[in-house]
Amino acid sequence: MKTVVQGARLLGESAADLLIVDGVIAEIGSVTVPSGAEVVDADGLVALPGLVDLHTHLREPGREDAETIRTGSQAAAVGGYTAVLAMANTNPVTDTAEAAERVHDLGVAAGIVDVQPVGAVTKGLAGEELAELGLMHRSRAGVRVFSDDGRCVADARVMRRALEYVKAFGGVVSQHAQEPSLAGPTACCHEGELSGQLGLPGWPGVAEEVIVARDVMLARHTGSRVHVAHVSTAGSVEVVRWAKSQGIAVTAEVTPHHLILTTDLLAGYDPTFKVNPPLRPDEDVAALRAALADGTIDAVATDHAPHARHDKEHAFVDAAFGMLGLETALAVVASVMVEPGLMTWADLARVMSTSPAAIAGLSGQGRALEVGAPGNLTLVDPAASITVDRDASVSLSRNNPWHGRSFQAAVRHTFLRGRATVRDGVLVG
Numbered sequence: 001m002k003t004v005v006q007g008a009r010l011l012g013e014s015a016a017d018l019l020i021v022d023g024v025i026a027e028i029g030s031v032t033v034p035s036g037a038e039v040v041d042a043d044g045l046v047a048l049p050g051l052v053d054l055h056t057h058l059r060e061p062g063r064e065d066a067e068t069i070r071t072g073s074q075a076a077a078v079g080g081y082t083a084v085l086a087m088a089n090t091n092p093v094t095d096t097a098e099a100a101e102r103v104h105d106l107g108v109a110a111g112i113v114d115v116q117p118v119g120a121v122t123k124g125l126a127g128e129e130l131a132e133l134g135l136m137h138r139s140r141a142g143v144r145v146f147s148d149d150g151r152c153v154a155d156a157r158v159m160r161r162a163l164e165y166v167k168a169f170g171g172v173v174s175q176h177a178q179e180p181s182l183a184g185p186t187a188c189c190h191e192g193e194l195s196g197q198l199g200l201p202g203w204p205g206v207a208e209e210v211i212v213a214r215d216v217m218l219a220r221h222t223g224s225r226v227h228v229a230h231v232s233t234a235g236s237v238e239v240v241r242w243a244k245s246q247g248i249a250v251t252a253e254v255t256p257h258h259l260i261l262t263t264d265l266l267a268g269y270d271p272t273f274k275v276n277p278p279l280r281p282d283e284d285v286a287a288l289r290a291a292l293a294d295g296t297i298d299a300v301a302t303d304h305a306p307h308a309r310h311d312k313e314h315a316f317v318d319a320a321f322g323m324l325g326l327e328t329a330l331a332v333v334a335s336v337m338v339e340p341g342l343m344t345w346a347d348l349a350r351v352m353s354t355s356p357a358a359i360a361g362l363s364g365q366g367r368a369l370e371v372g373a374p375g376n377l378t379l380v381d382p383a384a385s386i387t388v389d390r391d392a393s394v395s396l397s398r399n400n401p402w403h404g405r406s407f408q409a410a411v412r413h414t415f416l417r418g419r420a421t422v423r424d425g426v427l428v429g
């Protein structure tokens, strides 16, 4: 199988042709089209390594009415992704080797993106007893990232043991940083003046920050790696910045929504904007953007959290937490970070492909566009403007916070190991 991508601007820089043969980049430059090759006109398009999402909720097994591994994979491909990390908070929870292999195998069967299961840190996400970390790692699924996401590993002793355990095989614990004793069981938004006015129970930014601070010290103590999922406050950024300056092995991700959306959206009580961590004030958003631009935050991760209508369309306090993200992430990040000049396309490739692949240990993903690398590729039209229509989504769910908003840049083509999964913005097959 041969494909020639003609005239793409590699990482937004100079234009070149790419020849992909049997899933591998075989030539870059001025390519003579071999007979029988598929030709893709990429004039004016930016070529990026296929995007990698560190934080996706695929809902299968258990909630296939909200998303399946297949539909989530399709949403990912439309968004320019070639790999996603599938969070463990399914039903049953991904806390055994068998469960991880099942997710892995369903991802292979769908064949649209690489689906890499995340293993739970604790059995049943209960926060008490370590899950089968080693068995999950040694399984066919090769799990390297562990997370109780949706819940915080609140017990410091359990977190310490998890960090010690995964260190042996180069794994990482991705922490949903939220001290439960500061968050409370009914809290549903950021605690501040507005939550008081709206009569909504909130939790403060410091509930996140105290766990980030504790965990970087545990990472230092154990010599292991910790990853902070969906960082949402300026205080967390400060802690991560300090920890990195000390040589502590910490990485962090931010979601597209925390780079734009602010807590004042809650004034309409629209549960579409109910998410965990909650939307924060302007000062936090500004700090997150700056930290992504300066490398303190390593990666953008979607936290794609599909929910069925009957779980989301409730009074704000009762609705499920979470919003869709896979199909829109690139346009959001391009519009917020690249368009205003805070980052280049090469920076975007780093935070949405190279760094997440490195954090997750996915050797075939996030590679530089060079001869010998797998043909995992995303072609983006930087001049296109899109208006998001939640009903045009390939996700099974509709909890889309961007409905009706316009962004700059659109994913045109996605290739997984040289095979087009999305062509002209449309799923292949």
Ligand SMILES: NC(=O)N[C@@H](CC(=O)O)C(=O)O
Residues within 6 Å of the ligand: 057, 089, 149, 150, 151, 176, 274, 275, 276, 277, 303, 305, 306, 321, 322, 323
């Ligand atoms: N991010 C979300 O708002 N929701 C996540 C889990 C979670 O982090 O609460 C989900 O699984 O729906």
